[in-house]
Amino acid sequence: MGAQHDDLHDAADPHGRALRLGIGGPVGSGKTALVAALCRSLGPSMRLGVVTNDIYTTEDAEFLRRAGVLDPERILAVQTGCCPHTAIRDDIAANLDAVETLEERFGPLDLVIVESGGDNLTATFSRGLADRQIFVLDVSGGDKVPRKGGPGVTMADLLVVNKTDLAPLVGADLTVMSRDAAAVRDGRPVLFTSLREDRSAHSVAEWVTSLVNTWKHANAHDHERTTPTTAA
Numbered sequence: 748m749g750a751q752h753d754d755l756h757d758a759a760d761p762h763g764r765a766l767r768l769g770i771g772g773p774v775g776s777g778k779t780a781l782v783a784a785l786c787r788s789l790g791p792s793m794r795l796g797v798v799t800n801d802i803y804t805t806e807d808a809e810f811l812r813r814a815g816v817l818d819p820e821r822i823l824a825v826q827t828g829c830c831p832h833t834a835i836r837d838d839i840a841a842n843l844d845a846v847e848t849l850e851e852r853f854g855p856l857d858l859v860i861v862e863s864g865g866d867n868l869t870a871t872f873s874r875g876l877a878d879r880q881i882f883v884l885d886v887s888g889g890d891k892v893p894r895k896g897g898p899g900v901t902m903a904d905l906l907v908v909n910k911t912d913l914a915p916l917v918g919a920d921l922t923v924m925s926r927d928a929a930a931v932r933d934g935r936p937v938l939f940t941s942l943r944e945d946r947s948a949h950s951v952a953e954w955v956t957s958l959v960n961t962w963k964h965a966n967a968h969d970h971e972r973t974t975p976t977t978a979a
């Protein structure tokens with residue numbers, strides 16, 4: 748499936764709205780742990796909202812609410828009832844509703860994070876739902892995974908290779924993962940994390956901060972260009 752080519756959704760008008768950041772990746776790779784870490788790091792300085800996706804439960808949202816990383820009301824759960832990629836790529840209505848609900852209730856926001864349910868290497872977000880996306884891989888899946896490619900690995904704006912603490916236990920070579928990821932990503936960034944050891948995901952938080960600042964700056968300039976000035 749050519750996820751990049753089948754995307755029929757246009758990004759909603761970005762003026763005055765939060766950056767929408769999709770976080771995808773295989774089951775158990777650490778997506779929820781990354782969302783929690785970003786809320787810890789960015790919550791004090793940014794206005795945040797979070798949307799989680801699970802197939803039959805609201806487990807990820809409940810985990811984040813229990814973790815106390817963000818005002819519980821700013822965390823909304825979507826129950827997809829279908830393959831996770833369908834809800835973030837093909838039929839994005841439920842996710843868009845959740846994002847817009849957060850913006851109506853708590854806006855203006857700086858950043859809305861949409862966490863996908865766990866899926867396979869082809870899962871990517873529609874550009875109509877996410878302005879930027881992070882794909883999270885897990886070292887314990889084996890050091891061959893980055894070179895297998897797939898749109899999640901190759902096209903995401905940031906690839907996070909998580910659970911580096913497990914590398915010695917599973918015999919994964921991080922140098923090989925780094926080399927292979929660079930080879931298939933055409934210069935796009937890759938960060939290695941252990942969310943067990945760094946519960947604030949500092950490197951990823953820095954990347955997201957810079958993204959949000961660039962987004963605000965670009966939208967402010969666009970707005971100036973498209974807003975007619977009144978003659979004195």
Ligand SMILES: Nc1nc2c(ncn2[C@@H]2O[C@H](COP(=O)(O)OP(=O)(O)OP(=O)(O)O)[C@@H](O)[C@H]2O)c(=O)[nH]1
Nearest residue numbers: 773774775776777778779780864865910941942943
């Ligand atoms: N050792 C280790 N465990 C981690 C790390 N990050 C997350 N975990 C653990 O991995 C398990 C899965 O993490 P989650 O954050 O729930 O993964 P997920 O991708 O959200 O999972 P799904 O939503 O089910 O797809 C949990 O038990 C986490 O505590 C890490 O860096 N190192």
